[in-house]
């Protein structure tokens with residue numbers, strides 16, 4: 001490249017004093033308002049704010065079931081609680097292995113550990129960032145009892161292949177849909193292919209109520225346990241209080257249910273918009289050298305919790321930090337990666353600091369797992385290279401096209417071609 005072209009390229013970037021690609025402020029959605037207010041007013045007229053038989057919780061379940069035709073539904077206090085309930089309902093006990101993936105929220109594995117199970121990490125596919133079914137298969141042992149499929153960023157996993165694996169090896173398939181409200185696998189709502197579905201209603205998800213969660217199943221083996229495990233093993237259906245196993249209190253409350261029920265009426269609109277804008281961005285990025293878009297398998301509806309960009313830093317003459325700084329200067333909020341390290345690299349796993357510094361199942365010889373020896377190559381590659389862009393339903397075509405132009409400008413500037 002001649003010195004003059006190089007100088008010209010440098011001039012253009014906003015970070016070097018050029019004109020930013022986007023001058024529009026970052027779009028911010030209105031997340032709640034009149035619908036939630038009316039529902040909360042109705043809730044305050046009630047004599048009780050208890051979840052069981054509470055009108056708000058009933059409404060929440062009814063609305064949830066219209067979107068997700070699952071027979072047994074337990075609203076609870078968080079996504080983490082939903083996952084813990086699911087793992088307990090699946091019968092995970094001391095030494096049982098549960099295969100999942102290592103780019104996710106801690107909530108995916110907390111329940112496994114509390115039930116004295118062993119999280120086993122399978123690798124991800126490089127560009128969908130979802131479990132690679134062939135690696136999941138490799139991790140199956142005689143001790144494997146379940147798979148937790150994390151639909152990362154609202155991007156549907158290869159849930160048909162995981163379903164097939166689970167059936168062949170008699171494993172319980174749990175779907176972690178915390179980031180995947182409204183997403184669909186070939187037309188089927190995520191959460192309806194696995195045996196147990198888990199959702200989060202925390203403040204950062206597509207819809208929320210401050211904190212909350214839902215766990216649901218169509219399966220008669222697991223369904224009745226969902227309510228009991230979320231409520232001290234009290235049987236609200238039968239009206240008895242004779243606990244037969246150890247269970248925490250993960251109950252939701254009527255105020256949370258009121259907001260969540262109202263939020264559910266917004267879901268389809270939110271996801272429709274995010275999905276359209278996400279796919280639009282992907283189509284605008286496809287011809288940019290050195291940029292790999294957020295890959296979604298054919299026929300699926302991704303609900304784009306965030307948008308993950310995969311720059312190829314062998315094709316670009318910048319570091320990820322420089323790329324992110326340059327893109328931010330162009331007016332596109334973004335950050336280096338999602339979580340700082342795969343779950344197995346967290347101190348809790350490296351030090352096996354699960355129960356007051358000890359790990360009873362390992363001491364008892366029920367597992368030989370050593371997280372200091374675990375590594376998933378593609379998972380680590382994703383963490384080291386990806387760029388995360390916040391995504392929301394207030395984004396319009398102009399914003400998306402501006403974002404694509406900003407990425408084109410930055411990638412073009414640093415292109416080695």
Ligand SMILES: *Cc1c(COP(=O)(O)O)cnc(C)c1O
Pocket residue numbers: 078079080081104105106107108150176178179200201202211212213
């Ligand atoms: C948010 C999240 C959870 C946990 O949900 P909380 O409601 O925060 O407990 C679990 N799994 C994934 C993939 C999440 O994104």
